Amino acid sequence: MDTKVAQILDGKALAQKIYAELADQIQSLQAEIGRPPGLAVLMVGDNPASAAYVRNKERACQKIGIASFGKHFPAETAFGELEQVIQSLNQDERVDGILVQLPLPPHLDSVALLHAIAPDKDADGLHPVNLGRLVRGESGLRSCTPAGVMRLLQEYEIELKGKQAVILGRSILVGKPMALMLLEADATVTIAHSRSQNLPDITRSADILIAAVGRPNLVTPEMVKPNAVVVDVGINRVTDDAGNSRLVGDVQFEGVLCVASSITPVPGGIGPMTVAMLLQNTVWSYSQKR
Numbered sequence: 040m041d042t043k044v045a046q047i048l049d050g051k052a053l054a055q056k057i058y059a060e061l062a063d064q065i066q067s068l069q070a071e072i073g074r075p076p077g078l079a080v081l082m083v084g085d086n087p088a089s090a091a092y093v094r095n096k097e098r099a100c101q102k103i104g105i106a107s108f109g110k111h112f113p114a115e116t117a118f119g120e121l122e123q124v125i126q127s128l129n130q131d132e133r134v135d136g137i138l139v140q141l142p143l144p145p146h147l148d149s150v151a152l153l154h155a156i157a158p159d160k161d162a163d164g165l166h167p168v169n170l171g172r173l174v175r176g177e178s179g180l181r182s183c184t185p186a187g188v189m190r191l192l193q194e195y196e197i198e199l200k201g202k203q204a205v206i207l208g209r210s211i212l213v214g215k216p217m218a219l220m221l222l223e224a225d226a227t228v229t230i231a232h233s234r235s236q237n238l239p240d241i242t243r244s245a246d247i248l249i250a251a252v253g254r255p256n257l258v259t260p261e262m263v264k265p266n267a268v269v270v271d272v273g274i275n276r277v278t279d280d281a282g283n284s285r286l287v288g289d290v291q292f293e294g295v296l297c298v299a300s301s302i303t304p305v306p307g308g309i310g311p312m313t314v315a316m317l318l319q320n321t322v323w324s325y326s327q328k329r
């Protein structure tokens with residue numbers, strides 16, 4: 040008997056296509072605006088995973104012609120200093136997008152810091168004004184990871200209308216905005232979290248299953264409905280028996296590959312899409328300066 044294998048939803052390839060489109064857009068806008076777009080990424084402390092993400096963003100910016108204003112601060116930096124930096128970036132006419140890398144060291148109030156970012160420069164879509172627009176279904180700057188999931192599903196023409204969508208995770212960065220975007224696309228949406236009971240019963244009802252938890256192998260083949268679409272947002276660094284470190288998602292990939300109809304890989308799935316949406320948001324803010 041042949042074993043059926045799911046279609047791989049290739050986020051890396053789609054991200055490359057989006058970069059090419061953004062590079063063209065920047066070229067034509069630059070003649071009008073007279074400067075390149077600018078993105079400022081603030082990182083506080085030394086989180087190795089964040090450092091890799093920041094490097095990826097800088098590389099992508101360079102490739103398509105966005106100026107990066109990266110700033111790295113020691114872990115013990117005071118709230119007031121970061122707030123002042125954000126205020127000066129809010130005023131800086133060369134900067135179209137500002138992102139504060141999360142999580143922040145525990146002494147810093149991340150919500151208060153996110154509120155300090157000017158809503159029209161909020162490339163991460165996490166300011167209350169932008170989250171409010173999303174709740175209302177208005178256009179605006181949208182959270183990059185869920186926007187990247189939607190764009191990837193759209194690229195592969197995956198039907199969402201009327202389908203059962205289940206999201207594992209309810210963070211403000213991923214789970215909650217993901218639920219709102221799927222709802223906007225007319226899916227029937229369920230959000231599960233660490234207190235949800237009978238998780239496998241919930242996940243087995245999903246036509247579209249989104250895992251955004253941060254636990255390797257949380258989603259096993261038994262938890263997946265045959266022919267479901269499985270989106271793995273999780274990014275976890277694990278070390279194997281030989282001592283080699285690698286990235287895995289929240290989904291037991293090899294097992295679920297034989298149950299699902301489509302699946303996103305890690306790496307090469309939603310990670311690259313997140314970076315592409317961040318740059319798309321930056322270019323959108325930039326285009327408003329015409």
Ligand SMILES: NC(=O)C1=CN([C@@H]2O[C@H](COP(=O)(O)OP(=O)(O)OC[C@H]3O[C@@H](n4cnc5c(N)ncnc54)[C@H](OP(=O)(O)O)[C@@H]3O)[C@@H](O)[C@H]2O)C=CC1
Pocket residue numbers: 184207208209210211212213214231232233234238251252253254257272273274275309310311313314
């Ligand atoms: N691909 C990408 O571009 C991105 C990937 N990520 C990755 O996505 C993952 C989630 O990120 P983020 O949302 O920021 O993480 P958070 O830690 O903020 O949220 C995790 C969520 O998972 C829930 N949860 C924890 N354990 C379980 C469980 N056993 N069963 C069901 N739900 C559970 C939590 O529930 P509760 O609310 O009850 O605590 C919480 O809602 C991480 O691996 C992160 O690295 C994040 C951003 C971008």
Ligand SMILES: Nc1nc(=O)c2c([nH]1)NC[C@@H]1CN(c3ccc(C(=O)N[C@@H](CCC(=O)O)C(=O)O)cc3)C=[N+]21
Pocket residue numbers: 089091092095138139140141142163183184274286305306307308309310311313314
């Ligand atoms: N304010 C804020 N916004 C975020 O969006 C945000 C954040 N903070 N903090 C950390 C998480 C994590 N995150 C990733 C994005 C892309 C990759 C990515 O590009 N991953 C590649 C591989 C990268 C590698 O190999 O190092 C991939 O999955 O193929 C990873 C992780 C965004 N986050």
